[in-house]
Every structure is written in C-alpha cells, then in structure tokens.
Amino acid sequence: MKGRIFTVLILFLHTISPAQQNIEQVFQKLLTGSDYKNATIGIQVSDLDSDEILFNFDNNKLMIPASTMKLVTSAAALEILGAHYRFTTKIGYTGNINKNTLNGDLVVVGGGDPVLGSAHFRDFYEHPDFLDIWVQKIKDAGIQKIKGDLVLDVSLYDSEKIPPTWIWEDMGNYYGAGPSALSVYDNMFRITFSSPGKAGMPTQIVSTYPKIEGLEIQNEVLSSDENRDLAFVFGSPLDYKRVIRGTIPKNRKSFTIKASDQNPEKLLAADFISHLAKSGIFISGGVKLKKVDGKEFQIVYIQESPSLAEIAKVLNYESVNLIAEHLVKQIAVQKTGEGSREKGIAVIKQFWKSKGLEGQFFMEDGSGLSHFNAISPGQFISLLKYMRNQSKYSAAFLNSLPGAANGTLYGFDARVFEGNTLKAKSGSMTRVRCYAGYLKVDSGKTVAFSLMVNQFDGSHSKLIGEIQKLFEAAKITF
Missing domain, CATH: 3.40.710.10 (DD-peptidase/beta-lactamase superfamily)
Structure with a gap:
C-alpha cells in the first residue's frame, strides 16, 4: 500500500x-x-x-x-x-470689429480638452503660455477693446459634474475632479497649511492657489505625528464651501494638499481676463456661460491638445x-x-x-x-x-x-x-x-x-x- x-x-x-x-x-x-x-x-x-x-x-x-x-x-x-486624435478649444468672437473695438462677445468654445494647462504637460502649454497665445491671436485679429461679454460655451458636455456613484470622501479631493468641456489646470487647486510642533493641535491655512472667487473653507485639520497627508476635502460640486478634516504632519511651516475644482470654467475666465488686461485689452461686460450660435461665431484661433x-x-x-x-x-x-x-x-x-x-x-x-x-x-x-x-x-x-x-x-x-x-x-x-x-x-x-x-x-x-x-x-x- x-x-x-x-x-x-x-x-x-x-x-x-x-x-x-x-x-x-x-x-x-x-x-x-x-x-x-x-x-x-x-x-x-x-x-x-x-x-x-x-x-x-x-x-x-x-x-x-x-x-x-x-x-x-x-x-x-x-x-x-x-x-493621433487631438482635442480642440476654439477662440473667437460674435459681432463685428470696428476701429479695433469688438462690438460683441469674446468667445471660448470648449472641446473637452482634459489637459488644457495641465501640470502634466507644462512644456506643451506653458512655453509659451497658452493664454498669451490666445491674447496675441485676438490682437492679431485687430481687437483692442471689447464692448461685450466673455462667453464660455461648455455645451459639448452635459451638466453632470461627477458620476453619481462616487463617494463623499473622494469628490472634494483632487482625484475626484469631474470633467468639463472647458477643464483647465487639472481642475484642482492647492491649499497650503502651517502646523504647530505638537500633535493634535489646530492648523492654519496659509494660502490657496490659484485663487478661486467665492471659495469658503472650513479648516478642521489637526497636526499629527504621522508624516503624511491624511487630510480630506469635503464639498459638493454644486457649491463653493469646502470642509477639510483629518491630519497633516506636525511642525511644518508649509504643507500643501490638493483639492478638486468642480467649476474650472470660472477659473479659466478669471485667468483669461487677467491676461487680456495685462495686454491692455479690457472687456466691458461680464462672464457668461452659454451655447454660441455657430453661424455667428468667427474663429481666430484653434488651440489643439497633445495627441491622445x-x-x-x-x-x-x-x-x-x-x-x-x-x-x-x-x-x-x-x-x-x-x-x-x-x-x-x-x-x-x-x-x-x-x-x-x-x-x-x-x-x-x-x-x-x-x-x-x-x-x-x-x-x-x-x-x-x-x-x-x-x-x-x-x-x-x-x-x-x-x-x-x-x-x-x-x-x-x-x-x-x-x-x-x-x-x-x-x-x-x-x-x-x-x-x-x-x-x-x-x-x-x-x-x-x-x-x-x-x-x-x-x-x-x-x-x-x-x-x-x-x-x-x-x-x-x-
């Protein structure tokens, strides 16, 4: 046997x-x-x-x-x-140009570029700065003054900011950023803290970058013996209030975390207006989000993305x-x-x-x-x-x-x-x-x-x- x-x-x-x-x-x-x-x-x-x-x-x-x-x-x-597919962002205007004045709206039509101004493609979008190129193309079209609005057309995508099955803990953090037809800068912003030398104590927010108009932050982050980022940003994509909870390392003069920006169009508009102003081009109106009639839209520049x-x-x-x-x-x-x-x-x-x-x-x-x-x-x-x-x-x-x-x-x-x-x-x-x-x-x-x-x-x-x-x-x- x-x-x-x-x-x-x-x-x-x-x-x-x-x-x-x-x-x-x-x-x-x-x-x-x-x-x-x-x-x-x-x-x-x-x-x-x-x-x-x-x-x-x-x-x-x-x-x-x-x-x-x-x-x-x-x-x-x-x-x-x-x-070889490339996303396109179109810059142009509606109305007419008379004596270097645009009597109409300056328009940006979003094409869904996921990496416009992205930190992952700095050489592509920053050398030279893509917004400087946009401004130069507008000047080349003979526009020095705008009697109208800055119009952002984000109609390519629907209004859903993030998938409904994402959890509350994720959506406020940088990796929870949702898509927009005019996404920019990875749809995120940075929050820099300082922390005391003792663990378990309140921290201070030193700065946020880039500046987001209307952003309201409630800081509940504490210092910790843990030498890593354990802070989480909570907030709905439908408002500008953010609550930050968790911990960051103690005894830091500067410690930065990243959060999602669920309304990147607003940031793009502010940055574009700033670049225009630096070149002496001012817009008399405000910023509007609306679909533009293609028959009235005159293109002055098409911004292409890197290849797919x-x-x-x-x-x-x-x-x-x-x-x-x-x-x-x-x-x-x-x-x-x-x-x-x-x-x-x-x-x-x-x-x-x-x-x-x-x-x-x-x-x-x-x-x-x-x-x-x-x-x-x-x-x-x-x-x-x-x-x-x-x-x-x-x-x-x-x-x-x-x-x-x-x-x-x-x-x-x-x-x-x-x-x-x-x-x-x-x-x-x-x-x-x-x-x-x-x-x-x-x-x-x-x-x-x-x-x-x-x-x-x-x-x-x-x-x-x-x-x-x-x-x-x-x-x-x-």
Whole structure:
C-alpha cells in the first residue's frame, strides 16, 4: 500500500515542474495568508499567441477593478478616437470689429480638452503660455477693446459634474475632479497649511492657489505625528464651501494638499481676463456661460491638445481620473453627438462586446473610482490580448503602460523586472488592489495577466510585496 502511494506521489510530482510548483505555492500562500484568507481573489495568466490559459483561479468572477478600469477606457478611446486624435478649444468672437473695438462677445468654445494647462504637460502649454497665445491671436485679429461679454460655451458636455456613484470622501479631493468641456489646470487647486510642533493641535491655512472667487473653507485639520497627508476635502460640486478634516504632519511651516475644482470654467475666465488686461485689452461686460450660435461665431484661433497617445500615457502612468472621465464623454460626443457619461459607457461596453469580451461587466465611470464597477480577470485578459494582437494602436497602448519602478508601478523592483519585462496598470482603493498587463517571462514569450484582490485586510505595501513574489514566480514558470 505504501509503495502504491509513493508511486502515485512520484507520478504527481513529475506532472508539475518545480517552477509550476513554485507559482502554486506562492499563490496558495497568498490565499491562506492571515490578511487575505477572507478576501476575494481572482487571477488569470494567458499565452498571448494561443488561447491557452496558463494559470487561473476564479478568473470569471466579477470584482471591483479600481483604476485598472482605466484600461477599458483608454484602450477603447485609442480604438474609437485614434492615437493621433487631438482635442480642440476654439477662440473667437460674435459681432463685428470696428476701429479695433469688438462690438460683441469674446468667445471660448470648449472641446473637452482634459489637459488644457495641465501640470502634466507644462512644456506643451506653458512655453509659451497658452493664454498669451490666445491674447496675441485676438490682437492679431485687430481687437483692442471689447464692448461685450466673455462667453464660455461648455455645451459639448452635459451638466453632470461627477458620476453619481462616487463617494463623499473622494469628490472634494483632487482625484475626484469631474470633467468639463472647458477643464483647465487639472481642475484642482492647492491649499497650503502651517502646523504647530505638537500633535493634535489646530492648523492654519496659509494660502490657496490659484485663487478661486467665492471659495469658503472650513479648516478642521489637526497636526499629527504621522508624516503624511491624511487630510480630506469635503464639498459638493454644486457649491463653493469646502470642509477639510483629518491630519497633516506636525511642525511644518508649509504643507500643501490638493483639492478638486468642480467649476474650472470660472477659473479659466478669471485667468483669461487677467491676461487680456495685462495686454491692455479690457472687456466691458461680464462672464457668461452659454451655447454660441455657430453661424455667428468667427474663429481666430484653434488651440489643439497633445495627441491622445500622449494623453493616454499620462492617464495610465499617473492614473489621472479626470482624463478617463473626459474620454468617456468625448467618445459619447463622437459616436452619439451627446457628451454624457451614460452614452459614453454604452458605446464603450458595446465596443468591447464586439471585440469578444464575453459576459456582462459593470461600468459606472471611466476611471475606476466608483465602487460599483465590476469586471473579471478573464475579461481583462480578452482586452489585453485584443490590444496586443489585433489593434492597430497596439504600440500606443503598450507605451501608455508603466514598467517596474515607474508611475503607479513604483513599488516593483526594476532589478527584477528590467526594461519592459513588466508593463501594467495598477488599481487601488480601500481594501482593493488589482493589476493587469503584460509580463515577459524567462522562456522569451510575453504573457497577459490579471490579478484582482478585493476586501483584504492589512497594508497595501505588504500586499505589493506578495504580488511581486507571485509575478517573479510567473516569470520563471512560463
């Protein structure tokens, strides 16, 4: 009897290579770890050149993707809009020009540029300053005085500022900024504090930048022994009152946090008027938001954005929620003529269904900030395989993904995953951590992978370490 059991054991071990044992052991350790034994975990690793699934566990289970949802959005945007697509902002006027005086309105028509004046594209928009260019083009048109209003046309998108399933804790913070047809400066502002040397004491607000007219801040932030930003900004997108709660490090003369600006059009107007005034051009009227009759509108300049390929790289490297939400609405504009989140999501879901993503997945936004999103590892694999093997924008998509020690993959060791060995998008929120992308393995081939961990206990940094071990095991296995 003992001999038969031993023979069976030998046969079993011969069917599994040492490397395969290794990845299974690493994954089993993850499953049974004290921080993860009650979590929901799904994984799939697939050969990109065949339909072979190399490794999987609950790969068809729908889970919260967090920011890996940006892969769904960015890949669809590249396919639908094209890698060379550029957003346009139109500057012009209505009325007539007589003796260098515009008898009419100065007009800016928003085209949904998600990165207008963005800190991520300083060289593009600041050298020279894009508003200085606008002013010069107005002067070139013969306008030195304006008897009318500054009109901002933001009608390209609907009035929904943020998706309804975003939580209260997120919407006031910089990563909770919503899209506008005239977004500017990443739709955020900065709040600088000073803190006393003792923990648990009130802090002081030193300044806000840029200045936002009508902004009212209630500061409840305390100093702390924790050496990190734990302050959260709370406020509705429909008003200008903000309450800030939480903590910042003690004994700081200057400590800056970022908050969302849900009405960027107002800031753009103020900055544009200031630039005009510096050049001696003054507007007699006020600022109005309204749709402009295209027949009456005379264009003097069209401001183009960087290419979508460049924008997608910032989106996936830095995980910029605002860009993702813009892409959803811009896709809706291109395909339906209506700039709404619901229309954009419907187009994106239908697109991926046509490309072979099987089964239902739930998409409530483009960025993954909503806790109501749900998708499976297997569906991510289908997307990754399509973008690598069939998309004409494969290179742009791959280039948009960070490698080890870069972007949101900062926690992975570049000595282990050299060069482009690992290219992936991460996703994280409270008790959620996910990864999806490509891994070049030691056999020379590249595999697609998706790992999703929901409702785990413990720290994100510890889980990242466990996931790196899993990817190392996958690297030598396949």
